[in-house]
Amino acid sequence: MIVFPNCKINLGLYITARRADGFHDLETVFYPLPVQDALEVITPGTLQFTSSGIPIPGDQDSNLCLRAFHLLQQDFPALQPVNIHLHKHIPIGAGLGGGSADAAFMLRLLDHKFQLGLSEEQLTAYAAHLGSDCPFFIPNKPCFATGRGEILEPIALDLSGYSFQLIYPAIHVNTGWAFKQLTPRVPAHSLREMIQLPVSDWKEVISNDFEGPVFQAHPVLATIKAQLYAAGARYAAMSGSGSAVVGIFPKNKIADILWDASYRVFTIK
Incomplete structure (x- = not known):
C-alpha cells in the first residue's frame, strides 16, 4: 500500500507565549500543498525502514514512521510487522512539515490497512504524541492552529485560484x-x-x-x-x-x- 504525504505552509506565524513545559504557544494557519513524499508499506514482513531520495539524517531506527508504528502497536499488540519504504522528496528542515506529514500518513495508512477503526479524533491524538505539526496532517485541510500547533480549527480558505x-x-x-x-x-x-x-x-x-x-x-x-x-x-x-x-x-x-x-x-x- 502506498500513500503520498504532502507538505504544508504556514500563512502567518506568531509566537504568543512560553509554556511551563518549555514549549511555546503559537498562532498560525496551516495550508496543504501538493509537494509530496511517497510512503509504502508491505506486509507480511519483518519490521524495517528504508529510504531513498533526499538523504534522511540521524538514526533510521528513530524515524517518525517507525515511531508511528510503535505508538499504535502499544495499543494494538497484534499489529503485524511491516516493511516501510519512504521516498523523500519534501526538503528536510525547510519549515514544510515533511517529517510530520510522513508520520501522520503512516498512522492513517496503518489504520486503513489493518482496519483498526480509529476515528479522526483518535488519529489526531496519536499524531500529537509524534510532533506539534503532526495532527494537522490527519484532517489535512486548511486550519487555524493554536497551542503548540496541535489545537486545530478548520477554516474556509480556498486558494485554488x-x-x-x-x-x-x-x-x-x-x-x-x-x-x-x-x-x-x-x-x-x-x-x-x-x-x-x-x-x-x-x-x-x-x-x-x-x-x-x-x-x-x-x-x-x-x-x-x-x-x-x-x-x-x-x-x-x-x-x-x-x-x-x-x-x-x-x-x-x-x-x-x-x-x-x-x-x-x-x-x-
Missing part, C-alpha cells in the same frame, strides 16, 4: 535556535480574522515572527522574498522557522525568475 512557488535555498535553520531568538507577543489582530482578508492585503497584516532573526542570520532569504514580490507575488513569506519561502501568485501568472542553480524550486499551478 492562485499559483504557488516554493523556494528552498538549501539552508537548514535550527528550530531550537530560532525559538530562542524570539520574545513572545500577542498579535494586535488575530490571524483567524486577518486570513479572511483578500490575499493582496496579507502583505500588510500577516507576518511570520521568525523572519526577523532568520533573515538577519541568512540575508539571502530576505532577498528571495523580495524577488517573489518583484515578480508579482500577491503575498510572500517564509514558512515555519524556514528556510523555504513561498510566493502566492495570480493563477498561472508566475514570472520567470533565474534562481540560483543550487535552490530547489517547486511551482504549483
Whole structure:
C-alpha cells in the first residue's frame, strides 16, 4: 500500500507565549500543498525502514514512521510487522512539515490497512504524541492552529485560484535556535480574522515572527522574498522557522525568475 504525504505552509506565524513545559504557544494557519513524499508499506514482513531520495539524517531506527508504528502497536499488540519504504522528496528542515506529514500518513495508512477503526479524533491524538505539526496532517485541510500547533480549527480558505512557488535555498535553520531568538507577543489582530482578508492585503497584516532573526542570520532569504514580490507575488513569506519561502501568485501568472542553480524550486499551478 502506498500513500503520498504532502507538505504544508504556514500563512502567518506568531509566537504568543512560553509554556511551563518549555514549549511555546503559537498562532498560525496551516495550508496543504501538493509537494509530496511517497510512503509504502508491505506486509507480511519483518519490521524495517528504508529510504531513498533526499538523504534522511540521524538514526533510521528513530524515524517518525517507525515511531508511528510503535505508538499504535502499544495499543494494538497484534499489529503485524511491516516493511516501510519512504521516498523523500519534501526538503528536510525547510519549515514544510515533511517529517510530520510522513508520520501522520503512516498512522492513517496503518489504520486503513489493518482496519483498526480509529476515528479522526483518535488519529489526531496519536499524531500529537509524534510532533506539534503532526495532527494537522490527519484532517489535512486548511486550519487555524493554536497551542503548540496541535489545537486545530478548520477554516474556509480556498486558494485554488492562485499559483504557488516554493523556494528552498538549501539552508537548514535550527528550530531550537530560532525559538530562542524570539520574545513572545500577542498579535494586535488575530490571524483567524486577518486570513479572511483578500490575499493582496496579507502583505500588510500577516507576518511570520521568525523572519526577523532568520533573515538577519541568512540575508539571502530576505532577498528571495523580495524577488517573489518583484515578480508579482500577491503575498510572500517564509514558512515555519524556514528556510523555504513561498510566493502566492495570480493563477498561472508566475514570472520567470533565474534562481540560483543550487535552490530547489517547486511551482504549483
